[in-house]
Amino acid sequence: MKPRAFLLAPVLCAALLSLPAHATGLATCDSGAREGWQTQEKLTAMLKEKGWQVRRIKEDGGCYEVYALNEKGERVEAYFHPRTLAPVPTGSKGHKG
C-alpha cells in the first residue's frame, strides 16, 4: 500500500468542509436599508388574518422567510418582501415536507 495516498484524505476533507455555508437562496429581495422595512410582527399579524399559523420568520436573501402552516394546515416556507410584505415567488408553491 502507498501511505502517501492517505495523506490526501484529510486535505480533501478540509477542502470539502470549506464549502460556503449557504449558497443562493430560494428568493432574493431588493430590500435596501433596514429603516424602510416593515416589522416581522406586522407580517405575522397579516398572515394570521389569512388563517396562517406562523412558526418562524428568518431573513434570507433580503427577504422575510416564513415557516408556517397555511389556512389549509399545510406546511409552507414562503418569502415576503420586507418593504411591501408582498409574497415573493420562489418558483414553487412553497416547500412541503
Added chain:
Amino acid sequence: MSAEVRVWDPLLRIAHWTLVASIVAAWITAEINLDAAKRAHEWAGYAALGVIALRLAWGWIGPRYARFGQFVRPPAATLAYARAVIAHAEPRYIGHNPLGGWAVVALLALTAAAGLSGWLSVTDRFWGVEWMQELHEALANALYALVGLHLGGVVFTSWRHRENLVRAMLTGRKQAPHPGDVD
C-alpha cells in the same frame, strides 16, 4: 502477497457505503437552497435512518465481526487501548479495535439523532420550530466532526499496521492474523 481472511460481510459493506453516500448526499443538498435539493436532502435522511435500522439488527443477528458484542469493549479496555496507541504498542485487531468500535456506535447514534431531528423538522408539530432546526444543524455538525475523526482513525490505523482499511471495507478482506493480533 500474504494470506487474507474474510472479515466484513457483504451486507455490512453495502450498509457502510450506503450510509456514506446518504450522509454525503445530505451534506451537499443541505447547502443548496432549492426545492429539489430539499426533497433530496429529506430522502437522504430517510435512507440513512433505514440503513441504521438494518445495521442495528445486523449487530445482533449478523455474522461475527458485524456484532456489537464482538467489538464494543468496556471503557477500561478502550482506555487501555488508547494508552497503547499513544505508546505505539497497540495490537492489531482483526475486527474493529476498541476505539474504532466506539466510533461505529457514536457514528450510528449521531446519524440517527440527526436523521430523527430532521424528520421531526418536517412534521406539522415541529415545522418551523427554531430549536428543532438548530438541534438538527448542531447534530449534523457534530456528525461531520466525528466523520473526520473516524477518517483520521482509519488513516492512522492503516499506516500503523501497513494495511489499507478502506480497501478492506470494499473487499471485506483483511490480512490473516499475525502472532500478537487480537481476534
